[in-house]
Amino acid sequence: MTGPRVGVAGAGIAGTLLAWRLKLADRSLRVELVDAGSPERGATGASGGLVRGYEPDLAQLDLAASTLAELRASRLLRAWSGYQETGSVYLQADPADPAAVEHLERLLPGSARACPPGEAPYMAARHAVVERHAGFISPRRLRDEVLADFVRSGGRLVHGTVGGVRAGPGGTVSWQVDGRRRHYHSGVLATGPWTPVLLPGDEYRTKLIQYGVYDATGTVPAPFVDEVTGLYGRPGPGSGILLGVPSDAYDVDPAALRPVPALVRRTTDLAARIFPDLGITGLRHIVVAADCYTAPPGLRLRPAPPAVPHLFTFTGGSGGAAKTALAAARHAADRLLHDLAVPA
Incomplete structure (x- = not known):
């Protein structure tokens, strides 16, 4: 049957x-x-593969934290995805919703803590949610x-x-x-x-995705997202770092994508501001792709x-x-x- x-x-x-x-x-x-x-x-x-539990939106937090909990609980999924646990930092202008942090704690016990300005990693003026159980995978x-x-x-x-x-x-x-x-x-x-x-x-609209993998000196930060500027990143191969910012290029042709130099400049400028002790010494390569967005x-x-x-x-x-x-x-x-x- x-x-x-x-x-x-x-x-x-x-x-x-x-x-x-x-x-x-x-x-x-x-x-x-x-x-x-x-x-x-x-x-x-193209995905950089960041996996973390915290999201400001509670519905997205539930999906992200549930995904991470399943990934961490399964030896097979960890092996399949090449999961590397490094921790993560989510920087934002306003305090995290206590209900969101509590929900994250239920799904990933002992992972997250909310930090007020002055205690947040990387940028003292930001609020932050710091997670111990987070990292990155290879989606491909x-x-x-x-x-x-x-x-x-x-x-x-x-x-x-x-x-x-x-x-x-x-x-x-x-x-x-x-x-x-x-x-x-x-x-x-x-x-x-x-x-x-x-x-x-x-x-449904198609939107450009672009990030770079850079050579770097100094301390490479754990995976992070800065909600205020849009900058995100994670450790790259060797001593490198993956860095990117969201684009505003919609309705692009996914079969004819081209790098946007302005996004490279914005990315490196923001990285220098947020990580003054991190030295970007060269661009290894740019990744350009597209995804579908809707509201x-x-x-x-x-x-x-x-x-x-x-x-x-x-x-x-x-x-x-x-x-x-x-x-x-x-x-x-x-x-x-x-x-x-x-x-x-």
């Missing part, structure tokens, strides 16, 4: 984790994962290992370009893969920066336009969806299983 057929378009970290969660939840599901894009130009290939490595396990578990992987998304006969949803139409009981577009092409409109941001399952029932998107991250991907994929799988009337 076979169960419903589910299609997931997009084999980045989000789509792969979702397909894997579905297959593990019910082996009778016929889950097909379409590797539809270029991982190097999508968010998975995690994706590759999960993809292999998905196939071992009986999931089907196909390669090709997705297009022509529409409602199919009998309440199904369909799309074309290299000219061949494929039908599913439920379909999910986890296509990142290519989503606006498949679902034209104002809800409110955050990686989660969203219904597509009503004209195509049983079609969802799993995208709309804030550019750092790796830190929420495990938990977000679990929630998305649960919702799809409910939609299919399949017990989880």
Whole structure:
């Protein structure tokens, strides 16, 4: 006996984790994962891989801390992702919401402490949340290992370009893969920066992601985010450091991305201000990619336009969806299983 057929378009970290969660939840599901894009130009290939529990938004904090808790509890996931625990610092202008810190403490006991100005690392004028249980992963490595396990578990992987998304006969949803139409009981577009092409409109927008890996002298800081300036970073290979700032370049073509020199200048200027004892001695390389954004941001399952029932998107991250991907994929799988009337 076979169960419903589910299609997931997009084999980045989000789509792969979702397909894997579905297959593990019910082996009778016929889950097909379409590797539809270029991982190097999508968010998975570009992600710096910061994983921390704290987020100012409580819903995003729950996903991030739940992801980190699962990662730390699983030897397999730690190995698959290359998890390195270094701690992290989140700098902000205002005090952290005590409810957020308390919720983080429940999910990751003994990890976080809130610091007032004067006690915050790096910038004395900032408030900060300092976490002990945080660090970074390789999203691409995690994706590759999960993809292999998905196939071992009986999931089907196909390669090709997705297009022509529409409602199919009998309440199904369909799309074309290299000219061949494929039908599913439920379909999910986890296509990142290519989503606006498949679902034209104002809800989904493609945005540039850019950061640099620099040679550095002095003490390289633990992973950090400065909410005020937008600067973020983590230790890089060797004595290097990964540094970046958010861009404001929307509606870019993900197949024709170019570095923005102004972002490099802004990044190095901010790093010199925030870390006066850190010396940036050279730029090793720039990473340029794109992701899909929507409002409110955050990686989660969203219904597509009503004209195509049983079609969802799993995208709309804030550019750092790796830190929420495990938990977000679990929630998305649960919702799809409910939609299919399949017990989880």
